[in-house]
Amino acid sequence: MILSFQFSDITKWIHDSLSGMMSPGWTLFSEFVLAGIAMILLVVALAVILVYMERKVAGFMQLRIGPNRVGLWGSLQVFADVFKLLLKESFAPNSVDKFLFNFAPILVLAVSFMALAPISYGPGMQLWDANIGILYVTAVSSIGVIGILMAGWSSNNKYSLLGAMRSGAQIVSYELSAGLSIVAVIAMCGSLSVSEIIASQADGWWVFKGHLPIMFAFVIYVIAGTAETNRAPFDLAEAESELTAGYHTEFSGMQFGMFYLTEYINMVVISMVAATVFLGGWLPFHIFGFDAFNNIMDYIPSFVWFFGKVFFIIFLMMWFRWTFPRLRIDQLLKLEWKYLLPLSIINIVIVAFITVMGWHF
Amino acid sequence: MRSLIQYIKEVVLGFYSLIQGLMLTLKYFTRPWKNIVEQYPENRSTTINIPERFAGEVVLPHDENNRHKCTACTLCEMACPNGTIKIISATIETEDGKKKKVLDKWVYNLGMCTMCAQCIDACPQDAITMKNSFELSVYDRNQLIKVLNKPGSKLKEKES
Numbered sequence: 253m254i255l256s257f258q259f260s261d262i263t264k265w266i267h268d269s270l271s272g273m274m275s276p277g278w279t280l281f282s283e284f285v286l287a288g289i290a291m292i293l294l295v296v297a298l299a300v301i302l303v304y305m306e307r308k309v310a311g312f313m314q315l316r317i318g319p320n321r322v323g324l325w326g327s328l329q330v331f332a333d334v335f336k337l338l339l340k341e342s343f344a345p346n347s348v349d350k351f352l353f354n355f356a357p358i359l360v361l362a363v364s365f366m367a368l369a370p371i372s373y374g375p376g377m378q379l380w381d382a383n384i385g386i387l388y389v390t391a392v393s394s395i396g397v398i399g400i401l402m403a404g405w406s407s408n409n410k411y412s413l414l415g416a417m418r419s420g421a422q423i424v425s426y427e428l429s430a431g432l433s434i435v436a437v438i439a440m441c442g443s444l445s446v447s448e449i450i451a452s453q454a455d456g457w458w459v460f461k462g463h464l465p466i467m468f469a470f471v472i473y474v475i476a477g478t479a480e481t482n483r484a485p486f487d488l489a490e491a492e493s494e495l496t497a498g499y500h501t502e503f504s505g506m507q508f509g510m511f512y513l514t515e516y517i518n519m520v521v522i523s524m525v526a527a528t529v530f531l532g533g534w535l536p537f538h539i540f541g542f543d544a545f546n547n548i549m550d551y552i553p554s555f556v557w558f559f560g561k562v563f564f565i566i567f568l569m570m571w572f573r574w575t576f577p578r579l580r581i582d583q584l585l586k587l588e589w590k591y592l593l594p595l596s597i598i599n600i601v602i603v604a605f606i607t608v609m610g611w612h613f
Numbered sequence: 614m615r616s617l618i619q620y621i622k623e624v625v626l627g628f629y630s631l632i633q634g635l636m637l638t639l640k641y642f643t644r645p646w647k648n649i650v651e652q653y654p655e656n657r658s659t660t661i662n663i664p665e666r667f668a669g670e671v672v673l674p675h676d677e678n679n680r681h682k683c684t685a686c687t688l689c690e691m692a693c694p695n696g697t698i699k700i701i702s703a704t705i706e707t708e709d710g711k712k713k714k715v716l717d718k719w720v721y722n723l724g725m726c727t728m729c730a731q732c733i734d735a736c737p738q739d740a741i742t743m744k745n746s747f748e749l750s751v752y753d754r755n756q757l758i759k760v761l762n763k764p765g766s767k768l769k770e771k772e773s
Binding site: 309311312313314315316317571572574575576 | 631634635637638639641642645647648649650
C-alpha cells in the first residue's frame with residue numbers, strides 16, 4: 253500500500269488510550285460497544301443510501317423519475333419514511349403468538365448483523381479475523397430463515413405462512429449452489445479466512461485468474477445470492493400480487509421496518525461476500541504489466557474499492573429485480589435443483605482438477 | 614440427440630432473451646432525462662405534453678359556419694355500452710315538402726363515459742371524435758351532462 257497511514261493505527265491508538273484509563277476487562281467491553289456502534293452506523297448509512305438508490309434505479313429503469321419531492325432530488329424521502337414508520341404503532345392482531353411475533357423481526361435483524369462480523373472493509377479494518385470467516389458468514393446467514401418462518405407461523409395468517417414456507421424452501425435450496433460456488437474459490441485459495449482470501453488475490457482477482465470455472469461460479473453465486481435475499485425475480489416469499497406481503501403481512505410500524513432493513517443488510521452481506529471472494533475485496537484493480545496504471549489505481553483508497561465493488565453487485569441485483577418477472581415456485585425449485593446445483597457440482601469437480609494439477613495462477 | 618440439441622438451444626435462447634431485457638432496462642437507466650413522466654401541477658401551463666391519441670372526452674366538431682356532420686342516425690347511441698349518449702332528434706319540413714329528421718340535441722353524459730370509443734367507430738359520418746382534453750372535473754354532477762351541438766348549428770350537407 254502507498255499510504256503509510258492505516259486504519260489499524262487508529263484502532264491501536266483507541267486501544268492504547270482506553271487501556272490507559274481503565275482495566276483490561278472494561279477496555280474490552282468499551283471496545284465492543286464502540287465496534288457495535290460503528291457497525292450500526294455503517295448499516296444505517298448503507299440502508300439509507302440503498303433505499304434511495306433502489307427507488308431511483310427503479311424509477312429510471314421504468315421511465316420514471318423516482319422520489320423527487322422531499323428535499324433535493326427526493327434525497328430526504330428515506331428519512332421521511334423512517335420517521336413515519338417510527339411514529340406508527342407496532343400493531344399485533346389478537347390471535348397471533350405474541351412472543352414469536354415480537355421476537356421474529358429482532359432475530360432476523362440480529363442474524364443479518366452477525367453476518368457482517370468477519371467482513372474486511374480495508375487493510376486492518378475488520379471486526380473479527382476468524383480463520384473460518386466465510387464458513388461463518390454462510391452458516392449465520394441461513395439462520396435468518398428461522399426468523400422468517402417464525403414471523404410467518406406466529407402471524408396466524410395463511411398468506412404469511414405460505415410466504416414463510418416458500419422462503420424456507422427457497423433458502424434451503426439456494427444455499428447449496430451459493431455455498432458450492434464459494435467452495436470453488438476456497439478450493440483454489442486453500443483458506444477460509446477472509447483476510448487470507450483477500451491476500452491471495454493481490455496478483456489478480458479470482459474472477460480473472462481462476463479461469464472460466466470461477467467466472468461461472470461467480471454467475472451462479474450472483475443468481476443464488478439474489479434468491480437468498482428474497483428479492484425479485486425470486487421474491488416468492490413476499491410476492492405482493494399473490495400473498496399481499498408474504499411473511500410480513502401482519503407487521504406494521506418499526507417491526508415492518510426491521511424486516512425492510514434486514515432485506516437491505518442481507519443484500520449488502522451477499523454483495524460483500526461476493527466482492528471479497530470473487531472481486532478481490534479491498535484490493536485495487538491491477539493489470540499485469542501496466543505499472544503506471546497500477547500506481548494510479550493504488551492511490552484510490554481501499555474502502556472506496558471495497559464499497560465500489562459492493563455497490564456494483566448491488567446494482568446488478570437491482571437491475572435483475574426491475575427487469576425480470578417473478579418465477580413460479582415450481583420454476584424456482586426446478587432452476588435450482590435441475591440446473592444450478594448439477595452445474596455447480598460439475599464446476600466444483602473441474603475446479604478441483606485444475607487445483608490439483610496446479611493450472612491456476 | 615435431437616432433443617439434446619433442442620435442450621441446449623432453449624437454454625442459450627433463454628439466456629439471450631434475459632440479456633435482451635437487461636439491455637433494454639440499462640438503456641432506459643442510462644437516459645433518465647428521456648423519461649415520459651410529466652411534472653403535472655407545475656408544468657400545466659408550460660411544457661406539458663398530452664399525446665394526440667389520449668382519449669379525454671367525445672366532441673362533435675363544428676366547422677366555421679357552425680355546421681356539424683351528425684345526421685341523428687343514433688348508431689352511436691346504440692353502440693354505447695353504458696348509455697352515455699342520448700340523441701334527441703327533431704323532424705323538420707324542407708322546402709320541397711319532405712319531412713326530414715335532424716339533430717336537435719346531442720346529449721353526452723361524461724360521468725358515465727368510459728372512453729371506449731365505440732361510438733366513434735360506429736359513426737358512419739365521422740361526425741364525432743375523441744379529444745385529448747383533461748382536467749374535466751366539475752363540482753356538480755349535472756354539469757357533466759353536456760349538449761355537444763352548438764345552438765343554431767346545422768347539418769353539413771355532403772358535396773356530391
